[in-house]
Each structure stands twice: as C-alpha cells, then as structure tokens.
Amino acid sequence: MTAASRPKSVYPLGAKAVRILVADDHLVYRIGIRNLLGSEPGFDVVGEAADGLQAVELYRKLRPDVLLLDLRMPHKNGVEVVRAIRQEHQTARILVVTSYQTEEEVFQVLQAGAQGYVVKDVGRETLIEAIRAVNAGTRWVPPAIQKQFSDRVLRQELTAREIEVLRLLTRGLTNREIANVYGISANTVKNHLNNLMAKLDVADRTEAVSFCLARGIVKPEEI
Structure with a gap:
C-alpha cells in the first residue's frame, strides 16, 4: 500500500502537531x-539521532513531544538514554520501538521511565495509535509485554525464602516437610505461605502453585 493510498487518521484542523524525535542507529x-509519519496528519519529525548520546543531546535541544527510541544503540543504550533524559525531564514521553524484547530489557526500560514499548514489525496504525497514546500521557504496553512486566514486579515482591517455599510446594511437600528441609518450625512455614498467598492474591496452596507455574515465577526445571 502506498503512502498516498493508505487511509489517514482523522486529525482536527488547527490542532498542534505532535513533535517527534526519532533515535535509531x-x-x-x-x-x-520519517516517511511514514510524514504522511500522517498531525505528526512532525523534528530530528533524528543515530546513537544514544546524540539522542540525549537532541532531546535537550529540541524538547520533542515524543521520543521514538531504539533499545540497542551505540554510546548509550535505550535504558541509559531513558534514565538520562528522565533525570533532566521528568515529564518526558518516550516510546521504545525496537526489534528486541527480552524480559530483562523490557523490565529495565519500563522501570527507567519509558511510557510505551512496541516492536518494529507492528502495523502502521498500531504505531500511530501508540504514539498518540504516549503523547496523551497514557502508557502503551502490549498485553504480552505487560504480563512480563507485571510478573517481574511480582517476583521482586516475593522474598527469596517465599520462592524457595513455593518450589517445595510444587514438589508436593507438606508444611512439616518444608520445615525440616530448612530447619525451621512448621509455624514459620505457615507464615511464609500466608504472606506469599496474600501477595499472589490466591486462596490456597494449590492455587498458589498453579498461579506460579502458569506465570513462570517458578519454572518446571527448578522443581
């Protein structure tokens, strides 16, 4: 489909264009x-950065409404760019657009302050919708990536001992057997169970095991 034949989004006449800085090596x-967004009403690509250091410098100079940022670039990677910009401009609106989406990178860039995350092979309309959402102050994270992020946050909330107890639960051990493994009392194990079930918002140990296996909090190879 050519730029001329593509359907264009409705954009109010006289509305301020979204000023965009593109950072990709x-x-x-x-x-x-640049060509794609140039064919879309209401977007203005005001600058391009070829590396992370240049992205920070151009953001400082141009103060765009939205920064489209690649995750892996020379000199400063995407996470470092987000941290540097957010340190100076706490209201900066950053949408990561990249070919990569490992769980660790997703978690780090969202924790650093990026408001959105999409992969480069998303459709044109999805990208435009994501830019508009981030510009409006709304977080844009696809459901699968949001699940990764939520699960990662949840794993961080669980203590090391609570995760150890979960692993033994998945093996079918009783409270007394778990207590014997760690040389602690059955009451202490019960307290750990109560705490982790409250964090997971589950009703019993069976549901806790199912939840954690489904979410990857405890992996089958760790059992």
Missing part, C-alpha cells in the same frame, strides 16, 4: 519512519 529505518 539504522539509517534505513529512520528514513522509513
């Missing part, structure tokens, strides 16, 4: 995104 991608 691939020239071909920058050209493509």
Whole structure:
C-alpha cells in the first residue's frame, strides 16, 4: 500500500502537531519512519539521532513531544538514554520501538521511565495509535509485554525464602516437610505461605502453585 493510498487518521484542523524525535542507529529505518509519519496528519519529525548520546543531546535541544527510541544503540543504550533524559525531564514521553524484547530489557526500560514499548514489525496504525497514546500521557504496553512486566514486579515482591517455599510446594511437600528441609518450625512455614498467598492474591496452596507455574515465577526445571 502506498503512502498516498493508505487511509489517514482523522486529525482536527488547527490542532498542534505532535513533535517527534526519532533515535535509531539504522539509517534505513529512520528514513522509513520519517516517511511514514510524514504522511500522517498531525505528526512532525523534528530530528533524528543515530546513537544514544546524540539522542540525549537532541532531546535537550529540541524538547520533542515524543521520543521514538531504539533499545540497542551505540554510546548509550535505550535504558541509559531513558534514565538520562528522565533525570533532566521528568515529564518526558518516550516510546521504545525496537526489534528486541527480552524480559530483562523490557523490565529495565519500563522501570527507567519509558511510557510505551512496541516492536518494529507492528502495523502502521498500531504505531500511530501508540504514539498518540504516549503523547496523551497514557502508557502503551502490549498485553504480552505487560504480563512480563507485571510478573517481574511480582517476583521482586516475593522474598527469596517465599520462592524457595513455593518450589517445595510444587514438589508436593507438606508444611512439616518444608520445615525440616530448612530447619525451621512448621509455624514459620505457615507464615511464609500466608504472606506469599496474600501477595499472589490466591486462596490456597494449590492455587498458589498453579498461579506460579502458569506465570513462570517458578519454572518446571527448578522443581
């Protein structure tokens, strides 16, 4: 579909265009995104950065409404760029657009302050919708990535001992057997169970095991 034949989003006449800075070390991608957004009413690509350091400098100079940021770039990676910009501009609106989405990278960049995360192969309309959402102050994270992020936060809330107890629960051990493994009392194990079930918002140990296996909090190879 050519730029001329693509359907364009409705954009109010006289409304202020969204000023966008594109940061990506691939020239071909920058050209493509500039052409794509240039054909969309209400968008204005005000600058392009070829590396992370330049992204921070141009953000400081141009103060765009939205920064489209690749995750892996020379000099400063995406996480470092987000941290540097958010340190100076706490209201900065940053949408990560990248080919990579490992759980660790997703978690770090969202924790650093990015408001959105999409992969480069998303459709044109999805990208435009994501830019508009982030510009409006709304977090844009696909459901699968949001699940990764939520699960990661939940794992951090569980203590090391609570995760150890969960692993033994998945093996079918009783409270007394778990207590014997760690040389603690059955009451202490019961307290750990009560705490972790409250954090997981589950009703019993069976539900706790099912929840954690389904979410990957405890992995089958760790049992």
